Every structure is written in C-alpha cells, then in structure tokens.
Amino acid sequence: MSVPSIKLRDGNVIPQLGFGVFKVDPEATAELVAEALRVGYRHIDTAAIYGNEEGVGRAIAQSGIPREELFITTKLWNDRQTDAAAALDESLQKLGLDYVDLYLIHWPTPEKDTYVEAWKSLIELKKAGKTKSIGVSNFELEHLEKLETHTEETPVVNQVELHPYLQRWRDLDAFRAHGVEIEAWGPLGQGKSDILEAPELADAAAAHGVSPAQVLIRWHLQNGVIVFPKSANKGRIAENFDVFGFELSEAEMAAITDLDRGEEGRGGPHPNEFN
Numbered sequence: 001m002s003v004p005s006i007k008l009r010d011g012n013v014i015p016q017l018g019f020g021v022f023k024v025d026p027e028a029t030a031e032l033v034a035e036a037l038r039v040g041y042r043h044i045d046t047a048a049i050y051g052n053e054e055g056v057g058r059a060i061a062q063s064g065i066p067r068e069e070l071f072i073t074t075k076l077w078n079d080r081q082t083d084a085a086a087a088l089d090e091s092l093q094k095l096g097l098d099y100v101d102l103y104l105i106h107w108p109t110p111e112k113d114t115y116v117e118a119w120k121s122l123i124e125l126k127k128a129g130k131t132k133s134i135g136v137s138n139f140e141l142e143h144l145e146k147l148e149t150h151t152e153e154t155p156v157v158n159q160v161e162l163h164p165y166l167q168r169w170r171d172l173d174a175f176r177a178h179g180v181e182i183e184a185w186g187p188l189g190q191g192k193s194d195i196l197e198a199p200e201l202a203d204a205a206a207a208h209g210v211s212p213a214q215v216l217i218r219w220h221l222q223n224g225v226i227v228f229p230k231s232a233n234k235g236r237i238a239e240n241f242d243v244f245g246f247e248l249s250e251a252e253m254a255a256i257t258d259l260d261r262g263e264e265g266r267g268g269p270h271p272n273e274f275n
C-alpha cells in the first residue's frame with residue numbers, strides 16, 4: 001500500500017496519512033506505535049504535552065526502520081514558548097532522535113504574546129538541523145500574518161481541528177494561499193461527537209464495503225489534507241491505514257461536506273480563547 005505524500009514549501013515531503021498519539025497511555029505507546037509501524041505507517045504525530053514521546057522513541061528504535069524513512073512530528077508546549085531550544089532538546093532526548101521532521105508551536109496562546117519569539121527560535125532550530133521543517137498548530141490567520149510581519153519565514157503547515165462538523169474552508173484556503181498545508185486534528189471527532197454515526201458516512205461505507213471511519217479518512221485525504229487518526233486498538237490502527245483501495249465519488253464527498261456546522265461544530269477550545 002502506498003501512502004500519497006505532499007511536498008511542503010520548504011522542499012521536504014510528508015506522508016499524507018499518519019498515526020496520532022494524543023491520549024495514548026504512555027505505558028501502551030511503544031506497543032501501539034510499533035504496531036502502526038508494522039502495519040505500514042511511517043508518519044507519527046506526538047507532542048511534548050502528550051507525555052508519550054519516550055514510547056514513540058522506543059518503538060522507533062526497535063523497529064529497525066531507517067530514520068530517513070520516518071516522518072516524526074512533535075510540538076512545543078505553551079509554557080515553553082520563550083524556551084524553545086531547551087524544550088526541543090528535551091523532546092529529542094525522549095524520542096532518542098537527533099532531529100524531528102516537523103516541529104510545531106502547539107497553540108498561539110495570544111494572551112501570552114510570545115508566539116513570535118517562539119517562531120524566531122524555531123527558525124534557528126531548523127537552521128541548526130534539530131528539525132527539518134517548522135510549522136504551527138491552532139493558528140488563526142491573524143497569528144500567521146503576525147509571524148509573516150515579524151520574520152522572514154512562513155510555517156509549512158498549520159495543524160487545526162478539522163472534521164465534517166467544523167470545516168472553515170474559507171480560512172483554510174486562505175492559509176493555503178500563503179503556502180501553508182493543512183493538517184487535521186480530531187479528524188474522526190475524537191470519540192466525543194457522533195460523526196461516525198452519520199447516515200452519510202454509513203451510506204458511503206456500505207457502497208464501498210468499508211467502515212465509516214475509513215470513509216471519513218478518505219474524505220480528508222481527497223480534500224488534500226494531512227491526517228493522522230489516533231487509535232489505541234490494533235484492529236482499528238490497521239483499519240485506518242487500509243484506505244487506498246476505494247475512492248469516494250463527488251456526490252459522496254459533497255454529502256459529507258454538507259454536514260458542516262461551522263463554529264457550533266467545534267469540539268475543542270477556540271485558539272483565541274486558549275491561553
């Protein structure tokens with residue numbers, strides 16, 4: 001099975017489908033990431049705040065997979081925005097790596113007003129070879145524009161809450177116009193919304209002989225979005241990777257896109273209110 005990849009503006013290449021480990025128990029992380037790597041995932045999305053970078057690192061070390069075949073993302077937590085170099089060093093040590101492929105500012109936390117300082121540090125960390133690419137998460141356009149005003153570099157990705165109930169294509173297309181690729185977090189609704197029970201997903205699932213989650217992952221992929229569903233269940237880890245044997249029709253894509261609820265559909269905090 002071959003996972004499509006996206007060429008980032010800085011020339012690096014990211015696999016469009018990965019494995020996310022938010023809320024994966026640190027004790028179980030090494031085994032679940034090892035299973036993901038065995039099934040074929042090569043892109044892992046973690047964060048300092050998840051507390052499971054060590055488990056990710058153990059699975060990588062034991063996999064025997066050449067480092068250059070892996071794409072590893074971690075994120076700078078909010079209380080380290082003025083201390084990014086040390087924070088990345090700690091993450092690298094836990095991961096057992098010399099560099100990550102992508103380092104993200106996890107949230108803008110606008111009240112602190114330190115994300116421009118953090119971004120300047122990330123630019124230096126990239127120059128130093130500690131990360132191949134740099135990006136942001138949960139940024140609104142105004143935050144991106146502030147980075148562009150104060151520095152020479154634009155993030156290559158913005159990782160945002162994105163699923164059928166919260167879509168914001170006008171905003172996301174504006175990011176894309178700045179050369180920023182979109183990564184979806186909570187792509188399956190995080191197990192806290194009923195999105196996987198939507199009849200529109202069930203109809204497409206029945207038509208293609210797949211599960212609603214597989215339909216939803218295809219919807220993200222066919223929208224050109226980078227996606228890394230999380231599962232702590234080995235069967236579902238494999239299921240979520242098995243999404244390249246079918247394609248949603250334009251009508252199936254549109255029926256899912258029609259489920260948008262705008263701001264009402266947001267499951268997590270609004271980036272302007274999370275400090």
Ligand SMILES: NC(=O)c1ccc[n+]([C@@H]2O[C@H](COP(=O)([O-])OP(=O)(O)OC[C@H]3O[C@@H](n4cnc5c(N)ncnc54)[C@H](OP(=O)(O)O)[C@@H]3O)[C@@H](O)[C@H]2O)c1
Pocket residue numbers: 019020021022023045046106137138159160184185186187188189190191192196211213214228229230231232233236239240
């Ligand atoms: N940047 C940010 O602020 C931010 C915030 C949140 C998440 N993220 C990233 O995005 C990744 C994905 O988001 P997420 O973990 O929050 O939520 P998600 O991937 O949307 O949903 C995970 C939930 O879906 C269930 N699930 C997974 N596969 C399934 C399947 N095939 N059928 C039915 N249910 C299934 C999981 O249950 P089981 O585990 O029991 O299978 C879990 O309850 C995270 O792991 C993390 O890497 C980033």
